[in-house]
Amino acid sequence: MPTLKLNPRSLISPLGIARFFQILLSCTAFSLVAVHQDYYDAYGTWSMFTWCFCFVVSIVVVALELIGLAESLPLSWQDFTSAFSMLAALMIFTTSIVYPSVFIPNRCASERCSYEAAATAMSCFCFLAYAVEVGLTRAKEGEVSSFLASVPGLLKVFEAYVACLIFSLVDVTKSYRSYPGLQWCLAVYCICFIITLLIIILTIGRCLASLPIPLEKTLVGYNVLAVLLYVTAAIIWPIYSFRNTTRPSPCNPLSPACARWNSQLGVTFLSFFNLIAYIVDLVYSSKMAFVTTPA
Known part of the structure; x- marks a missing residue:
């Protein structure tokens, strides 16, 4: 049975800081949209799913590395985190384009769209956080x-x-x-x-x-x-x-x-x-x- 060994250094490393911002920004994005309940139709559902999915998986990744269980899993942890960070960056990037193009024009035409604009900004920053992780974990020449x-x-x-x-x-x-x-x-x-x-x-x-x-x-x-x-x-x-x-x-x-x-x-x-x-x-x-x- 694998032994648990706390690894607090994983939280203060550049990679850990990038993941902290991923969690914070994705949580802020879907919270702003959920409060305003502006995520109807397939595009809104996709956007909410993207933010929530990336938020949950990032928390799991951080937790497993913190308790030292990541390397004990029957999979290649570095391959998994590299693939996930790339996938999350692509998903967040798509959402950062799709959500504002669909919801901001409709909302701003009739009322204020500050919630939608703020969620879009958080999504863009979240994409940058995942892109930083991709850059940090990418294998060098x-x-x-x-x-x-x-x-x-x-x-x-x-x-x-x-x-x-x-x-x-x-x-x-x-x-x-x-x-x-x-x-x-x-x-x-x-x-x-x-x-x-x-x-x-x-x-x-x-x-x-x-x-x-x-x-x-x-x-x-x-x-x-x-x-x-x-x-x-x-x-x-x-x-x-x-x-x-x-x-x-x-x-x-x-x-x-x-x-x-x-x-x-x-x-x-x-x-x-x-x-x-x-x-x-x-x-x-x-x-x-x-x-x-x-x-």
Whole structure:
């Protein structure tokens, strides 16, 4: 049975201070919104979930490191915290854009929106706190560290998160049912997401390194495949999505036609973002596998 040993130094280290601000700012953000009860519809629910999720997990991380239980868990703690900080930064960043763009114009049009503006500011500062943690835990050049703390590992989290955003927008459009080309694109998004998520899970579970395969070269091969698949998706999706359709004018964001157009455009941009991410991932992975020499 693991023994508990208090580690108060974890609270006063730069990483501990960053996590303190993460907890404080995320708690302040969702408290301001909850008091004013301004979190209706899917966007508000997403924002509240993001702040609460990051708040709870950050408290758990701080508590486990404080009582000295983190290293006794049957997982790679550094991989887990690196992946979570990257995921939280991405989630908070998205929320810091989505929440004010939806709720501040609606609220300010009829009354004061000080609560919404303050929550947005706290969310932006919270993103900076998580970004600081990502920077503090990221593996430096030539440093032996956990995989998810390296640039390719952080990119894996980014790629999986962007794929989730794509799925949410594809579900809005429903246009993939009309053309086989769009169904191919959806298959590309699903295949790459599943494999990337599996890599993340196996890494955190300390299982990836035990696989009977040359790991670094296998990751390079997967990245080559992902780049080729995303190239096809980035080309095919806009061709079929915007075939025989034009942007509604005027485009009311609340109208189904405009929402569908915006979602299709969002999937197009996110496809290119993920394509760029996989290309950068391929470059870094190739450098780690074929260029970097062991010390």
